[in-house]
Amino acid sequence: MQADSQTLIHRIDVGLAERSYPIHIGRQLNSELPLLLSNLPQQVCIITNATIAAHYLAPLQAALPSDRTVLVHAIADGEHAKSLTSYAEIMDTLIAAGFNRDCALLALGGGVVGDLAGFVAATYQRGVDFYQFPTTLLAQVDSSVGGKTAVNHPGGKNLIGAFYQPKAVFIYTDCLNTLSSRDFACGLAEVVKYGVIYDAEFFSWLEQNQAQLLARDPETLAYAIKRSCEIKAEIVAADEREQGLRALLNLGHTFGHAIEAEYYHSWRHGEAVAVGTVIAAHYMRLQEQFTESDYQRIVRLLKNLGLPTQAPALDELKWQQRMQRDKKVKSGRMRFILPTRIGHAEMRTITDWSAIWQAISAVTEHTD
Incomplete structure (x- = not known):
């Protein structure tokens, strides 16, 4: 560099x-x-x-x-x-x-x-x-x-x-x-992703520089973009065709694509990824494999950056159907990118749909 x-x-x-x-x-x-x-x-x-x-x-x-x-x-x-x-x-x-x-x-x-x-x-x-x-x-x-x-x-x-x-x-x-504030925030969702999956220090830096990011300070933006690109470049160089490590870049995307597909007129990609990231973290929290404090840090940072953290109402069957079309599905079995701590994530195959649905339901916005 x-x-x-x-x-x-x-x-x-x-x-x-x-x-x-x-x-x-x-x-x-x-x-x-x-x-x-x-x-x-x-x-x-x-x-x-x-x-x-x-x-x-x-x-x-x-x-x-x-x-x-x-x-x-x-x-x-x-x-x-x-x-x-x-x-x-x-x-x-x-x-x-x-x-x-x-x-x-x-x-x-x-x-x-x-x-x-x-x-x-x-x-x-x-x-x-x-x-x-x-x-x-x-x-x-x-x-x-x-x-x-x-x-x-x-x-x-x-x-x-x-x-x-x-x-x-x-x-x-x-x-x-x-860019509109909304489109800018959508990009920040992907920036946060790099901290969650790969670099805890970068995640902390994002927490400390929220105001400068939202003000679009050129130097702060240049560093956020540089570090995000460095992380992606390292991952792509190690796994160009997504046979393993590169799949981590899809944190939140399996859930997010389901939201996008059903609400494509009203939800943007970054917004859906933000909510998907919260669902993934909440699932691991329910499995007692992700701490409450790390979960709250993710939710708080996303909210502060202007991103949604609750999923829109969507029928359970539609969630299943949309997620079964995800490119990470293998032999009919759904695979998810899940954080184990801030700065580290892994891909897992999950066959217990009820546990996934429990996490989705907990993060879904209820209007009643």
Whole structure:
């Protein structure tokens, strides 16, 4: 890792042998970007959406080498755009423009844009280069790093996709100034996750720096993003294709995806993950394998950061059906990422549904 205190630039390397790549963290699209992008191929396509383009497309275009052929393809805003229809439309754009196998795709946007652009890159002409420019906190600390690319299917999130690593990731904290408080909080849910599963000291740092994070202080944000990316880079380097350790990054996601699937119009990914994390911790608390004090620390931190800690009302059968579609299910048996203490978690197979349901029920908001 390298740092420049004046421009808040950090560099983290994701170590994957010939597929290794850098993550650059800075404050804004700055004068160093043209140099970092000087080796782009002749044909470049920026994939974004209209909301993001209004803020950041012009600075990115200005940083590109002037002699490149640059296309811009804007998708719709929202999770529904992460679809096979959007995928096909981008493919049509690239084919109609005669883009070759040595072209590059630039993903400018949040997780939807990054996941979709990455899947297009993985499959266009059997694989072309792509670069991530994540503009939401959730994308900066999670989806832009690690090479998971996908589109959704009516049967579930991210069911169609591939592991495909970017050539580089460029993260700028100034992009976060245009996020709503709600979207910003959703990213913080993933930041908290890293402390729960991997780094107790980082969790304590988050507790101590809540006010600065919520104020979006650039230096505080840069450190939170850097540490989150360092943790994810370490995990991905050790387990690129999620055969073991990488599964820990799914803390709260099995429960969270069930909430998202049923309440996709009103719940965001980070909000669902926050509640899923509370359910997972509460389950372990009921098993007397997680302390009351650690449980309360998690709930308190999530609440203080503006995140929900209670699940919406959902029928027990729907919980089961949605969770059975989780990608961690193996041979029909559900597997969960569960914290054993702050800073450590593990994957376990649980066959006693009643114990899981007890934890869900205890964390469900009751309106009666």
